[in-house]
Amino acid sequence: xxxxxxxxxxxxxxxxxxxxxxxxxxxxxxxxxxxxxxxxxxxxxxxxxxxxxxxxxxxxxxxxxxxxxxxxxxxxxxxxxxxxxxxxxxxxxxxxxxxxxxxxxxxxxxxxxxxxxxxxxxxxxxxxxxxxxxxxxxxxxxxxxxxxxxxxxxxxxxxxxxxxxxxxxxxxxxxxxxxxxxxxxxxxxxxxxxxxxxxxxxxxxxxxxxxxxxxxxxxxxxxxxxxxxxxxxxxxxxxxxxxxxxxxxxxxxxxxxxxxxxxxxxxxxxxxxxxxxxxxxxxxxxxxxxxxxxxxxxxxxxxxxxxxxxxxxxxxxxxxxxxxxxxxxxxxxxxxxxxxxxxxxxxxxxxxxxxxxxxxxxxxxxxxxxxxxxxxxxxxxxxxxxxxxxxxxxxxxxxxxxxxxxxxxxxxxxxxxxxxxxxxxxxxxxxxxxxxxxxxxxxxxxxxxxxxxxxxxxxxxxxxxxxxxxxxxxxxxxxxxxxxxxxxxxxxxxxxxxxxxxxxxxxxxxxxxxxxxxxxxxxxxxxxxxxxxxxxxxxxxxxxxxxxxxxxxxxxxxxxxxxxxxxxxxxxxxxxxxxxxxxxxxxxxxxxxxxxxxxxxxxxxxxxxxxxxxxxxxxxxxxxxxx
Amino acid sequence: xxxxxxxxxxxxxxxxxxxxxxxxxxxxxxxxxxxxxxxxxxxxxxxxxxxxxxxxxxxxxxxxxxxxxxxxxxxxxxxxxxxxxxxxxxxxxxxxxxxxxxxxxxxxxxxxxxxxxxxxxxxxxxxxxxxxxxxxxxxxxxxxxxxxxxxxxxxxxxxxxxxxxxxxxxxxxxxxxxxxxxxxxxxxxxxxxxxxxxxxxxxxxxxxxxxxxxxxxxxxxxxxxxxxxxxxxxxxxxxxxxxxxxxxxxxxxxxxxxxxxxxxxxxxxxxxxxxxxxxxxxxxxxxxxxxxxxxxxxxxxxxxxxxxxxxxxxxxxxxxxxxxxxxxxxxxxxxxxxxxxxxxxxxxxxxxxxxxxxxxxxxxx
Numbered sequence: 001x002x003x004x005x006x007x008x009x010x011x012x013x014x015x016x017x018x019x020x021x022x023x024x025x026x027x028x029x030x031x032x033x034x035x036x037x038x039x040x041x042x043x044x045x046x047x048x049x050x051x052x053x054x055x056x057x058x059x060x061x062x063x064x065x066x067x068x069x070x071x072x073x074x075x076x077x078x079x080x081x082x083x084x085x086x087x088x089x090x091x092x093x094x095x096x097x098x099x100x101x102x103x104x105x106x107x108x109x110x111x112x113x114x115x116x117x118x119x120x121x122x123x124x125x126x127x128x129x130x131x132x133x134x135x136x137x138x139x140x141x142x143x144x145x146x147x148x149x150x151x152x153x154x155x156x157x158x159x160x161x162x163x164x165x166x167x168x169x170x171x172x173x174x175x176x177x178x179x180x181x182x183x184x185x186x187x188x189x190x191x192x193x194x195x196x197x198x199x200x201x202x203x204x205x206x207x208x209x210x211x212x213x214x215x216x217x218x219x220x221x222x223x224x225x226x227x228x229x230x231x232x233x234x235x236x237x238x239x240x241x242x243x244x245x246x247x248x249x250x251x252x253x254x255x256x257x258x259x260x261x262x263x264x265x266x267x268x269x270x271x272x273x274x275x276x277x278x279x280x281x282x283x284x285x286x287x288x289x290x291x292x293x294x295x296x297x298x299x300x301x302x303x304x305x306x307x308x309x310x311x312x313x314x315x316x317x318x319x320x321x322x323x324x325x326x327x328x329x330x331x332x333x334x335x336x337x338x339x340x341x342x343x344x345x346x347x348x349x350x351x352x353x354x355x356x357x358x359x360x361x362x363x364x365x366x367x368x369x370x371x372x373x374x375x376x377x378x379x380x381x382x383x384x385x386x387x388x389x390x391x392x393x394x395x396x397x398x399x400x401x402x403x404x405x406x407x408x409x410x411x412x413x414x415x416x417x418x419x420x421x422x423x424x425x426x427x428x429x430x431x432x433x434x435x436x437x438x439x440x441x442x443x444x445x446x447x448x449x450x451x452x453x454x455x456x457x458x459x460x461x462x463x464x465x466x467x468x469x470x471x472x473x474x475x476x477x478x479x480x481x482x483x484x485x486x487x488x489x490x491x492x493x494x495x496x497x498x499x500x501x502x503x504x505x506x507x508x509x510x511x512x513x514x515x516x517x518x519x520x521x522x523x524x525x526x527x528x529x530x531x532x533x534x535x536x537x538x539x540x541x542x543x544x545x546x547x548x549x550x551x552x553x554x555x556x557x558x559x560x561x562x563x564x565x566x567x568x569x570x571x572x573x574x575x576x577x578x579x580x581x582x583x584x585x586x587x588x589x590x591x592x593x594x595x596x597x598x599x600x601x602x603x604x605x606x607x608x609x610x611x612x613x614x615x616x617x618x619x620x621x622x623x624x625x626x627x
Numbered sequence: 628x629x630x631x632x633x634x635x636x637x638x639x640x641x642x643x644x645x646x647x648x649x650x651x652x653x654x655x656x657x658x659x660x661x662x663x664x665x666x667x668x669x670x671x672x673x674x675x676x677x678x679x680x681x682x683x684x685x686x687x688x689x690x691x692x693x694x695x696x697x698x699x700x701x702x703x704x705x706x707x708x709x710x711x712x713x714x715x716x717x718x719x720x721x722x723x724x725x726x727x728x729x730x731x732x733x734x735x736x737x738x739x740x741x742x743x744x745x746x747x748x749x750x751x752x753x754x755x756x757x758x759x760x761x762x763x764x765x766x767x768x769x770x771x772x773x774x775x776x777x778x779x780x781x782x783x784x785x786x787x788x789x790x791x792x793x794x795x796x797x798x799x800x801x802x803x804x805x806x807x808x809x810x811x812x813x814x815x816x817x818x819x820x821x822x823x824x825x826x827x828x829x830x831x832x833x834x835x836x837x838x839x840x841x842x843x844x845x846x847x848x849x850x851x852x853x854x855x856x857x858x859x860x861x862x863x864x865x866x867x868x869x870x871x872x873x874x875x876x877x878x879x880x881x882x883x884x885x886x887x888x889x890x891x892x893x894x895x896x897x898x899x900x901x902x903x904x905x906x907x908x909x910x911x912x913x914x915x916x917x918x919x920x921x922x923x924x925x926x927x928x929x930x931x932x933x934x935x936x937x938x939x940x941x942x943x944x945x946x947x948x949x950x951x952x953x954x955x956x957x958x959x960x961x962x963x964x965x966x967x968x969x970x971x972x973x974x975x976x977x978x979x980x981x982x983x984x985x986x987x988x989x990x991x992x
Contacts, residue, residue: 016925019802031943049857
């Protein structure tokens with residue numbers, strides 16, 4: 001009223017009060033309506049609804065669907081279900097919980113952990129819900145409960161299907177596992193679809209294809225006693241089982257890759273270049289997913305977390321490594337394409353390189369250098385100086401722009417959750433973060449060091465792109481899905497993620513020729529695996545530096561702590577002329593790519609192409625040419 | 628009640644009648660939630676905490692003088708709109724609807740703010756000039772109401788949209804919107820129904836159809852209504868007794884501790900209990916109406932009146948839904964239903980009402 005001087009206060013009050021009265025009258029009428037309705041329901045129709053309430057002893061009970069199986073490409077079972085007897089209690093129907101538990105303890109073994117978990121559920125779940133007291137009852141234990149059950153109010157004996165991974169840790173980083181539905185899960189899932197279901201895919205294909213594996217919940221109408229115990233089934237809507245999934249993985253190939261990596265931290269990813277199908281997807285150490293299904297015990301979980309080798313980390317998907325010299329094949333191709341660098345002229349490698357006007361020395365891995373060297377030898381012998389100069393000539397943005405279409409610095413889009421992106425830096429990228437790009441970074445990027453990071457999956461996808469004539473295919477695990485009626489292939493087995501634009505297509509063949517040289521030339525850094533190979537391999541070794549070495553100092557593997565030693569890398573595809581498999585191998589702190597990573601790749605390729613691993617014909621030669 | 632206690636409450640800018648009625652509601656709701664969740668102490672404890680937090684919010688809101696609220700109204704409204712848009716573009720999708728905004732540590736529904744911000748803004752705008760408002764001012768005020776309502780309805784959150792729309796509409800109504808405008812509006816709404824039908828989500832349509840004939844789809848959309856009517860009806864005159872609701876405990880009644888909690892209450896405490904509870908709600912509604920009647924300037928009386936009527940509509944729609952005379956819209960029973968941030972908004976609005984009442988310049992008894 002102070003701010004509006006011309007207000008007609010009385011008229012306003014009159015208007016307002018009349019409206020308020022009108023509202024009050026309407027409110028009174030509506031309230032009477034409510035009273036009338038309540039009276040009608042609770043007095044006049046009491047008998048009707050009371051009868052219905054009694055009849056409501058017919059309860060709809062959910063029947064959980066059977067989760068789909070996960071099998072490898074040949075049908076080897078990776079994840080299955082098997083029935084276990086579980087002892088469950090509905091608290092509301094229990095007269096005296098204390099004496100009931102005491103009695104049950106006399107019948108079956110109930111550990112402290114069982115009881116602790118049961119009490120936790122007792123606090124958190126509704127009283128009318130069946131709570132699990134014990135799983136995996138033996139037949140004898142189940143029989144003992146069954147005999148006593150008529151006298152045990154609130155006790156239920158259920159045969160529930162439980163997820164089981166028969167091969168244990170084999171392929172765990174691809175298959176993943178299921179575990180109990182958590183509170184966070186409950187917030188995002190459709191609770192109706194999960195009625196009666198207690199587990200949900202947490203990692204790997206189990207999580208990525210949760211929607212296919214789950215199936216549809218069924219219902220049955222059950223007549224129950226006043227306290228809710230089931231008497232007989234009146235009606236049943238059958239559940240629909242989840243789809244069975246065929247993964248492209250070959251369990252035997254997977255086992256070969258895991259055996260080859262045993263005792264090491266590392267990853268192997270093998271792809272079919274034309275389709276992008278994942279043939280092997282390994283990260284070591286592995287771990288057994290089975291304890292996770294019903295909630296892993298705290299101590300066991302802590303042991304996994306505290307293990308210095310970090311088995312829970314999915315190195316193939318989330319391990320981000322400097323690609324090291326493996327990047328040279330891509331930059332070699334860039335050198336052929338880019339006019340700013342002349343690949344037709346050999347250049348001299350004195351064993352070190354410095355930027356003009358700088359005293360900083362970038363060393364070659366080989367002390368005296370490689371001498372006068374062309375692109376072919378530079379790739380075959382993995383000459384660092386050649387690629388220092390190539391990178392400097394084309395400049396950092398060109399390096400970035402050429403790597404991006406191969407999928408570096410971006411998720412491959414594989415059908416697994418939580419994939420890492422790697423890192424593809426450039427001056428623009430750094431500038432956007434307020435950082436300066438130093439000329440030296442361009443130099444080291446040329447040999448795959450510096451900030452550049454890639455996951456083993458990205459490396460496999462990139463080398464598969466070379467194998468596939470420059471067409472990038474999205475890597476995927478799922479090969480086919482099968483419902484109750486039969487096999488259905490997935491609609492688009494090949495999903496193209498892009499193609500590499502080249503000025504001259506023949507450049508691609510040329511770089512492949514150089515890659516073949518890496519393995520089959522007697523000066524090649526991976527000649528160790530090439531000399532007795534019955535098929536042609538195109539590959540590239542890499543040794544990525546973990547610890548920076550001071551100017552003028554030398555790297556001595558034996559004198560360096562294990563976790564600071566170089567990572568060993570190898571990327572390859574074979575047969576070179578008609579690629580059927582592309583592989584990326586990373587061995588953390590493994591040492592040389594040629595001596596450590598390449599033999600692992602060879603075993604994988606042997607099996608993928610020959611169907612068996614060829615034993616070495618004679619003691620592996622120790623080559624001075626190994627980078 | 629002793630006199631010192633009353634003066635104590637008054638010094639805190641609290642209204643005795645409202646305060647005690649709210650305490651009664653809170654106590655009853657804890658009892659019923661304990662029963663409806665199957666004696667789940669965690670859930671009951673969570674509701675208890677939310678109510679305690681609600682009373683703290685109420686206490687704070689009651690200290691803010693209405694003049695300050697009047698000054699803040701446009702800003703609060705602007706922030707609310709901005710948050711609503713943020714939700715529309717960046718919100719967290721939960722249960723198929725995009726209503727939540729995550730602040731990292733807490734998730735909240737900006738639409739809740741609008742329950743207070745819209746009537747405040749409409750009251751602020753209309754109190755700038757003489758009442759009744761001109762056509763032009765009325766149209767602008769209607770726009771102020773409609774924009775947030777449309778955004779909220781699209782989330783989709785029909786329940787909150789209805790309450791926000793009601794809050795805004797009541798301001799317009801109390802400001803003296805002409806009866807013929809009201810009549811025209813009623814005709815327009817009736818004419819718009821076939822069009823609005825097109826924009827409703829499938830599940831929303833089903834709920835309206837269910838009201839007309841719940842038996843049409845007894846295991847689908849009619850299920851809620853049928854089961855809740857059985858719960859209420861089978862309670863009879865005296866009820867089945869506390870903790871004895873078979874409808875809830877045997878899981879026939881969905882949402883038994885949230886939107887349909889009144890059904891559990893009516894089943895356990897019968898007609899006597901239902902009428903008593905209705906009585907407590909009516910006491911609160913009557914008291915808030917009285918506060919609106921006694922308010923001393925245009926802004927506060929419009930705001931108080933709107934909050935009073937919205938509160939009434941809130942519990943009336945919920946009880947109507949449970950007893951099968953209103954469609955199933957997701958409107959919880961105020962203070963009583965478990966969960967959500969609605970308790971906090973409601974308690975804030977009671978705080979505002981108490982502030983309006985206790986900050987009057989001429990003290991009355």
